[in-house]
Every structure is written in C-alpha cells, then in structure tokens.
C-alpha cells in the first residue's frame with residue numbers, strides 16, 4: 262500500500278490570508294514516499310539505499326484558482342558548502358540523481374531538483390519568502406510534519422495493507 266502512495270499533499274497552510282500585495286494565498290506542502298517514487302519511475306530512480314521516511318517534494322504557492330508557476334526570474338542560488346548540501350539533502354533529496362561526493366557536488370545536476378522547485382514554485386512566494394527563507398521554511402515544515410507518524414496514529418505502516426476507509430480515516434489525524 263505504501264508503495265502506491267507517491268505524493269501526499271499534507272496540508273494547506275493559511276499563512277498568507279488574502280494580503281493585498283501578494284499573489285498567492287496559501288502554500289501546499291508536498292512530501293513523497295521514496296519507494297513509491299522509485300516504483301513508479303524505476304528508470305529515473307538513482308538512490309540506493311532509499312530513504313525510509315517521507316521526503317520533501319516542494320512547497321507550492323497557490324491562489325485558490327491554481328498552483329502558481331514561474332512567477333519571477335530570480336535565479337536559483339546554488340549551495341556552495343558540502344555540509345549545507347548534505348543538510349538539505351537529508352530531508353529534500355533528489356531521488357533522480359545519485360548522491361555526489363565532496364569533490365563533485367558543485368555540478369549543476371546535484372542541485373537541479375532544488376533549482377526546479379525554486380524556479381517553478383518558490384518564485385511565486387518570493388514576495389514573502391526570499392530564496393533562503395523558502396528553503397529553510399520548507400525544511401522546518403518537514404521537521405514538524407512526520408507523515409509516517411501521522412499514518413501510524415491511524416494504524417498504517419509501511420507494508421501494512423489498509424483499506425481505503427482506514428486510509429481516509431488516518432487523514433483525519435493529519436488535520437489535527
């Protein structure tokens with residue numbers, strides 16, 4: 262069952278209620294189940310071993326009509342420090358690229374996922390969350406929302422075989 266869950270939209274955060282100057286009204290925090298990603302995209306999956314926790318996909322600003330995209334031209338600023346790379350990778354790994362070494366982590370492909378998420382989504386909340394804040398805020402959200410724990414509260418764990426009803430009920434716990 263858990264293998265099927267690819268992306269789970271955890272919560273819609275009303276962080277920015279109808280502020281006149283901002284183009285977005287909420288943020289969707291999207292996490293993914295790595296095994297599910299790799300089962301659905303076997304040819305893209307480049308991580309071994311895979312994380313056994315839900316990892317960050319992104320933080321997506323929306324405005325009730327749609328998820329906004331590509332809002333400003335602000336370029337992605339690559340991390341320059343391997344330790345910073347590792348810290349972000351811990352919760353926000355790019356499953357479509359292998360882990361780099363200290364020697365080659367500067368190569369663009371090792372930050373291409375973060376670059377993509379920033380350019381496509383992060384730029385749409387830039388008026389409120391400049392780039393460094395966008396990334397640190399997203400990591401903070403992942404620290405505060407362990408989906409495996411939420412599911413465990415509903416008696417769902419990796420390898421278990423819940424009914425749709427059980428699964429829906431476990432969603433109730435995530436609302437708290």
Ligand SMILES: *[C@@H]1O[C@H](CO)[C@@H](O)[C@H](O)[C@H]1NC(C)=O
Pocket residue numbers: 324325326327
């Ligand atoms: C959301 O954004 C789109 C594109 O910018 C715009 O066309 C639409 O009117 C906006 N909707 C709301 C509710 O602000």
Ligand SMILES: *[C@@H]1O[C@H](CO)[C@@H](O)[C@H](O)[C@H]1NC(C)=O
Pocket residue numbers: 330331381
């Ligand atoms: C935003 O940019 C991405 C990457 O270039 C592209 O795939 C997507 O279609 C663009 N979205 C919009 C609404 O232009």
